[in-house]
Amino acid sequence: MKNVIGLDLGGTNSVLGIVDSRGSIKATTAIKTQSYTTAEAFVDAALSALNILIEQEGGIANMSAMGIGAPNGNYYSGAIEYAPNLCWAHNGVVPLAEMFSQRLGIPVALTNDANAAAIGEMTYGVARGMKNFIVLTLGTGVGSGIVLNGQLIYGHDGFAGELGHVNVVSHDGRVCGCGRQGCLEAYCSATGVARTARERLANTDKPSLLRVMNADDITSLDVAMAAQKGDKLAVEVYEFTGTMLGKACADFAAFCSPEAFIFFGGLTKAGDLIMNPIKKGFADNALTIFKGKPKFLVSGLDGASAAVLGASAIGWELANKMMTHR
């Protein structure tokens, strides 16, 4: 088996890696995503950095495909479509898969970062052997990748799996970054955790270690650290967040009855502080037939390399498809 190239295109850094068929990252490099004003300039810079790695690893003949995980990435079109947080792609459609494919001469697949994480879990992580599972990425926002019958769900237009934007508070919910109210992401992202903490600090006079901080500077990590020291208010913030996630998972089970929910990203670092309320929130809210059935797992991929592995897994999927069709 040859290697594949993975590109994890993030809002700040774009990490490029060469990954072998066992999921070992053989080499990585990174560029700043937003130091370029056009998509062409970004691709030029990425290829300059990447070509050094490719030469190290036996040349392009030794690479069978490339996979890209990117915000607002559409698998069907291979393009980044109107990504609000990317200065060279916020205003249109950038056919990034085609641009890399033309320059490298190998097939390139692209999807959004949460879908890449799901394929990554199935290829290298805790979802190996599973046919029905949901990955929820709990970072700055809440993303999701859904695998059913062993296939990633892209939907009719490539945009399936926006579980961060299901409604969880039906009346007078928080305003979300998407402009609507009451979305899961407004509560259960890192940003949502910090907001819940700030609200509780402002609306109660409970003592808390967090009170020494400037409210605007509080992050989800600060809340987790305070909770781990036994801070009651901070523990309650994670209980609230996890319960809401578990309740949302009860609805997701009604949709597709998955074998497992897999949590990925920054908030999972809080460990049992968030995982226990998630399980309880599910048990308290799921339809009887689903109770006790799904597993609640934390990602099995190493944080630092997970995104590149996920992107590379999209490349492997493409490489395998091309082999089957030959």
Added chain:
Amino acid sequence: MKNVIGLDLGGTNSVLGIVDSRGSIKATTAIKTQSYTTAEAFVDAALSALNILIEQEGGIANMSAMGIGAPNGNYYSGAIEYAPNLCWAHNGVVPLAEMFSQRLGIPVALTNDANAAAIGEMTYGVARGMKNFIVLTLGTGVGSGIVLNGQLIYGHDGFAGELGHVNVVSHDGRVCGCGRQGCLEAYCSATGVARTARERLANTDKPSLLRVMNADDITSLDVAMAAQKGDKLAVEVYEFTGTMLGKACADFAAFCSPEAFIFFGGLTKAGDLIMNPIKKGFADNALTIFKGKPKFLVSGLDGASAAVLGASAIGWELANKMMTHR
């Protein structure tokens, strides 16, 4: 092509039919579902009625498979599992597919009625050619059948597609038949429509044609008829119901971005009275990327025969699978 046998097992009537490959029902018969105290007695009675049809249509050699749509039907196990409304199956697991298969000597597949409706729409109805769609059955309850990547979604345990039991009112919602609060079914079923009408009659003094009726006797059909006569309160009941369904569809789109939502069952008889608020509820609540995309369709299957056609379609699916594997 041979024929298939379809069995639509309902709470009151069980309709048996023989269906050819073009979707023509060649013969039907029916028995009362609950006139029997055991599953064995039900199967005996169904076979007595069915055998007459089978002989008329060229004997069992002319039947390639049987499909059954039944409440709490599990495709994986071929069994009806703890169906609360069936006197001979409320208390355990009835392996109905196996029971019919042993007696008839042909393969038998079983699923729940909403899944059968979805396969029916894909085989004979408005979903022909579609790969990603959701059927919502709006009857006494709310059921659903979900098709993604051209496959019915059964989930890990066979119980996927319980969209009647997603939460739509997050605080202090109506108690649902399942024992939980705020389920879609508690609002958007025929029962839910009647309940909304009763609540509005009791809580307002708006004039309404419905006030001449005994509140307990009001059905969704009475509300639809009043609305068609221009009764404002009745129109508002359908607006409330449709808006809530449309809002729920916005969440379902975030899950799987389907090409179409297809509505099936009694409430669809209200026509534009419910379909227009559904479309508006979706447009007002969907994430921008989904707006204007999915179609909102009423079932293309004739009401009287739809359920038997749906059940037969499960039989065709099985027959085709067996041919492929030969």
